[in-house]
Amino acid sequence: MANKIIKFGEDVEGYNIPVLNEREVRAGAGLLFLFMFISILTVIMKGDFLMLKYAIVIFLTDFLIRVLINPKYAPTLILGRLIVYNQTPEYVGAKQKKFAWVIGLVLAVIMLVLQVIVNSYSPITGLICFICLIFLFFESAFGICLGCKFYGWFYKEKAQYCPGEVCDVKSRQPIQKTSVTQLMIVLGFIGWIVAAVFLFNDSFAEKPYDLFGIENKSHAEQK
Numbered sequence: 001m002a003n004k005i006i007k008f009g010e011d012v013e014g015y016n017i018p019v020l021n022e023r024e025v026r027a028g029a030g031l032l033f034l035f036m037f038i039s040i041l042t043v044i045m046k047g048d049f050l051m052l053k054y055a056i057v058i059f060l061t062d063f064l065i066r067v068l069i070n071p072k073y074a075p076t077l078i079l080g081r082l083i084v085y086n087q088t089p090e091y092v093g094a095k096q097k098k099f100a101w102v103i104g105l106v107l108a109v110i111m112l113v114l115q116v117i118v119n120s121y122s123p124i125t126g127l128i129c130f131i132c133l134i135f136l137f138f139e140s141a142f143g144i145c146l147g148c149k150f151y152g153w154f155y156k157e158k159a160q161y162c163p164g165e166v167c168d169v170k171s172r173q174p175i176q177k178t179s180v181t182q183l184m185i186v187l188g189f190i191g192w193i194v195a196a197v198f199l200f201n202d203s204f205a206e207k208p209y210d211l212f213g214i215e216n217k218s219h220a221e222q223k
Helices: 022-046 050-069 075-083 094-117 123-142 180-205 214-222
Strands: 019-021 091-093
Touching: 019 022, 019 094, 022 050, 022 075, 022 091, 022 123, 050 075, 050 094, 091 094, 094 123
Parallel strands: none
Antiparallel strands: 019 091
16 A cells, blocks of 8 residues: 555556656646746845745645655646646656755755744755756746756656656757748847847836826725
């Protein structure tokens, strides 16, 4: 019974190693990213660390369950499974995911000690928060597991069943190739953004007025 509960990855017919559903992993990463982002934004805007401390405890608890017990019992992955239940699973190797999540677990423990237990903040906690956001964003938005990239550096064996089959060496299909024209469009877009900052910064900085006078009416009613 314990072997069925404490396990990393699930056995799926046709795959010779335990795998995870990348779609629910991305959904779980998106949920954590949203929570962490709002918490960090609250610190930046208001100087209030309360929500961030809760976020750290939740993050750590979730990753403890993922790594030490079983990913299928991690709350965010359960929510992710519910969100993408009607999507076809995309199976990825569990080994490289575990390695990536161990990195996340270590960062979460450091944050718990420095931010929650010691009740301090420093460039170290700021950097760790930034790293966590980057990792979660790349996973949820692009399906790129940055922690998995380090798997090959520590293990000689090749990772199997990577998201988007990036482990397989193959030439890109025509729809994946980027032309010189497309690159020029991206550069032109960046140039337009920079130019817009210089051209419209003063007018954009002006506070918008109340088009329908709702705010003035509410003030008048309060008086």
